[in-house]
Amino acid sequence: MPFSTSALIRATAMALVITGAAVALPGCAVSVPPGVQPVSNFDASKYMGTWYExxxxxxxxxxGLTQVTATYSLNSDGSVTVLNRGYDAAKQKWREAEGKAHFLGQADKAALKVSFFGPFYGGYNVVSLDDQYHTALVIGSSPDYMWILSRSKTIPETQRQALLExxxxxGIDLAQVIRVEQ
Known part of the structure; x- marks a missing residue:
């Protein structure tokens, strides 16, 4: 028995929805990239506050953003509120984005997932952190995402070079790394 046009359209639409979900949902899962070792004995409360990118x-x-900061606040449920802020010189205005981060496992390991856009998460792995929680190297879900953060607007060049090394x-391509004007 042949399908009616409307039944065929509904079946095609349902197949597209199922296929889209099968493709999109694995993208929501976040894991630590191979070869990346997040900091152990991480103290989330010491990490909270404002960092300069x-x-x-x-x-x-x-x-195009300069004067970028990230401010972290620990929530009572163990999640972290993230407020990123930077100046867009081309539009002559400040831009902000607020998100939420969750630890991938125990809170003493600096491996998190962060979302600024609904159910879509990216990785946030602190892979280098000095004892005073003054400088940090963060790698995302892949070596396509990397940030050097500091509690101050500048750090000694030798320290910056050590973090870049x-x-x-x-796996970070240093030729693609830009300095952020503070």
Whole structure:
């Protein structure tokens, strides 16, 4: 018995929805990239507060931004509120994005997933952190995402170079890293 046109359209639409869900849902899962080792004995309460972005791999969501900061606040449920802020000189205005992060496992391991856009998460792995929680190297879900953060607007060049060398050992293409004007 032949299908009616409306039945065929409904069946095709349902197949597209199922296929789309099968493709999209695995993209929501976040894991630590191979070869990346997040910091152990991480103290989330010491990490909270404002960090200055000193270097990054540029992406469309930060393109052209300077004076970028990330402010982290620990919530009572163990999640972290993230407020990213940067100045867009081309539009002569500040841009902000608020998100939420969750630890991938125990809170003493600096492996998190963060979302600024609904159910879509990206990785946030602190892979280098000094004892005073003054500088940090963060790698995302892949070596396509990297940030050098500091509690101050500048750090000694030797310290910056050491963080870049660590990033390079994790697969970061240093030719693509930009300094962020503070």
């Amino acid at each position: 000193l270097a990054r791999l540029d992406h469309r969501f930060e393109k 660590k990033a390079q050992t994790l």
